[in-house]
Amino acid sequence: MRVDEITETELIARFAPMLPVGVRTVLGPGDDAAVLTARGDLVVTTDVLVEDHHFRTRWSTGADVGWRAAMQNLADVAAMGAVPTALVVALTLPPWTPVAWVEDLARGLAQACEPHGVGVVGGDLSAGPALSVAVTALGELDGRRPVTRGGARPGDVVAHAGVLGRSAAGLALLAAASEGVTSLPGGERLVEAFRRPDPPLLSGVDAARAGASAMLDVSDGLLRDAGRIGLASGVRLDLSRGLLAPGVDALAEAAQDVGVDPLTWVLTGGEDHGLLATFPPSVALPPSFHRIGVVVAADVPGDPGVTVDGATWAGPLGWDHFHAT
Amino acid sequence: MRVDEITETELIARFAPMLPVGVRTVLGPGDDAAVLTARGDLVVTTDVLVEDHHFRTRWSTGADVGWRAAMQNLADVAAMGAVPTALVVALTLPPWTPVAWVEDLARGLAQACEPHGVGVVGGDLSAGPALSVAVTALGELDGRRPVTRGGARPGDVVAHAGVLGRSAAGLALLAAASEGVTSLPGGERLVEAFRRPDPPLLSGVDAARAGASAMLDVSDGLLRDAGRIGLASGVRLDLSRGLLAPGVDALAEAAQDVGVDPLTWVLTGGEDHGLLATFPPSVALPPSFHRIGVVVAADVPGDPGVTVDGATWAGPLGWDHFHAT
Structure with missing residues (x-):
């Protein structure tokens, strides 16, 4: 009907x-x-x-x-x-x-x-x-102050709760499967992560209570969203490839199936809606958050707001709604 | 661009x-x-x-x-x-x-x-x-109780603040003009009422403070929306053609131009977003509200919730979003 x-x-x-x-x-x-x-x-x-x-x-x-x-x-x-x-x-x-x-x-x-x-x-x-x-x-807010994107300070820890690149991986597997490239070997969990992202909603309050200096949810990809905190705070978030490695490794098999670099999924894949936050160095991170980088001073006007191991990322940053990037 | x-x-x-x-x-x-x-x-x-x-x-x-x-x-x-x-x-x-x-x-x-x-x-x-x-x-709500659709009682006064049928008249004039039927003689104000409905927003608080027993804004036409109060309250709103006459007369010229009965605009025209409310008979109506009918007991199961001078209206009731009525 x-x-x-x-x-x-x-x-x-x-x-x-x-x-x-x-x-x-x-x-x-x-x-x-x-x-x-x-x-x-x-x-x-x-x-x-x-x-x-x-x-x-x-x-x-x-x-x-x-x-x-x-x-x-x-x-x-x-x-x-x-x-x-x-x-x-x-x-x-x-x-x-x-x-x-x-x-x-x-x-x-x-x-x-x-x-x-x-x-x-x-x-x-x-x-x-x-x-x-x-x-x-x-x-x-139950009496708490809102955690905006604008409060990150040099020396703060960059941390993330939730998953990175899973939704992008799941979508890539679906696209590949629809072209007959793969039968989704072992990819059901990733496809499910695309269909049903499950962000750590309670971690937002945990981060606020712990004293997070800035926070957003990763909608458009880690690099793009980290850059948003950087630009809003007038700092740069320097992410660490080493600290991101466990998340990258978890996607290695699927990435091989469809012939992409899993780091690209982790850095630019959107729609997992994990929480990216910065915390003053003295703060004990809430258990759901994992350290993935550090906040540094913005070098120059036009600083991109985000780097990986100190370098600007060369690939596409994520989504813009009227343009393919 | x-x-x-x-x-x-x-x-x-x-x-x-x-x-x-x-x-x-x-x-x-x-x-x-x-x-x-x-x-x-x-x-x-x-x-x-x-x-x-x-x-x-x-x-x-x-x-x-x-x-x-x-x-x-x-x-x-x-x-x-x-x-x-x-x-x-x-x-x-x-x-x-x-x-x-x-x-x-x-x-x-x-x-x-x-x-x-x-x-x-x-x-x-x-x-x-x-x-x-x-x-x-x-x-x-600033501490007030919300005024729902469900509180009208037999004996209550039915009253309206704002305009009725103006948006529908303006739209009809535009449609007629686009077919070359009329050059909108004197209709600019009605077309403006269609383009820029100006509901009496402050009257909502006035009605609540005065003790309105039920209220809604007329989005889909007076009959349809009056019927919603009637059904939600388990009563019937009986509207009076006589009390609606001033609003009908104001549309007479435009109605003649496009060959419709102006009462139809007043009863079924939507999108003026005036406020329709019921008030206990003891209440002094806020100045912006005009009496247009009375609340009576619903006669039987299946009572339509609204009548005009005691009779069910024979014409179309207004909008349903997937069907022309």
Whole structure:
């Protein structure tokens, strides 16, 4: 059954019961706006996923897309040192979209949100020429100061929680498999990492409590996002190939299968949504964070904000949304 | 210049300075999430506008679209009895979108938000096959209880603040003009009402303070939205043709030009985003609200939730997003 074969009310009635309520929700979907309890400053972020730009329906189920749309927003909340509380979702559906796909999307949103007490508290439906899922996430700081991108200082430790390059590896394996290059030997876990990135959401609060000086989630690749902290803080993050080696080695087999350098996945692969943070040298890193570099002074105006073992990386940096790089 | 001829960073640098900061904003765009001060329960709502479904670029400028995207969300916030504080905007742009259109959109968002102290605090950009603007709005209840759709009781007064049918009339005039039927004699104000609906945002708080028992903003037409209060409250809103007459008469000339019954515009025209509320009979209506009917008991299971002078309306009710009605 397609979405244009039932009414909007009937469609909503099918997926609304699947959506989690959330622990901070006073009033959920169905009115002009949802109502949440708030106990102090809050954070808000939005991200949109568009079919054939951020996902392909032949490589990701509706539930995968729902999961990913939720997680990348929840990771943005976590990267401020906040606890995610609620999502709203604006959905654009071509008329031929299967109703089952929309139900599946709701299932994926719920799977991502429910374990974290996050409610899916509202939304909007529209017809349109392409599937698109615009999610806005809210979170609470519970009295803490937000951890921005701008607080890194020379001498700080650069550390990362979560995985690097896994989503990119999984996507490359899917692409290779679709061209018949490989039958994904041993790659199921990587494909799953692409379909269902599982960022360490609780590590954001841990980092804030430990005294992180800067933080973001790695959406567009480690180099590009590390450079963002560097530029916002007026410093340079110098990453260490040696400290990144365990993550690189874990991807070696898959990389060989598709003929790429696994270091490229680790440095430029996006969408794992791990947390990249800097910590003053005196701080004991929270257990989920691994040291991957050090903050140094920016040398000159136009400093790239990021280097690897002191050198500018020669390859592409990651994603820009209107250009292939 | 098209958006694919400059980088995402350059594009953002062009419109970001136009966006209003907002009186509750601690940290605006540019980090993983924005930070807002919150003083109690908050409301959140989202709406997406898609090109050729919610707007046409030949009938609305970028600024018109920005204004409308903001206002319809701010009206949802107001309809809960809340004060709007902030927006985030997820924008999907085809590669051929003129940069000037995006700048114009930002201008329209700012024009709608700035007078109300509302900040545009964050956003996301994506490429995609159609222009789409997904806005999420936040608001504060400042300690008041939210006014839902579910509190109307028999005997309550039905009242409306704002205009009815103007946006529909303006759209009809534009459509007629594009077919050469009319040169919009005297219709400029109606076309402006379509392009720039100006809902009475402050009236939402006024209604809440006065003790409104139910409220929503009229997005999809008076009958359809009145029926929503009726069904949510388990009552029926009986509207009075006599009380609606002044609004109908104001549209008579335009209606004659395009050969429609102006009552249809008033009853079924959407997108004016006026506030429809019910008040206990003892309440003195806030000055911006006009009585247009009375709440009666629902007669039977399946009661439509809305009537006009006691009778079910025979015409179409308004919009359903996947079907023409």
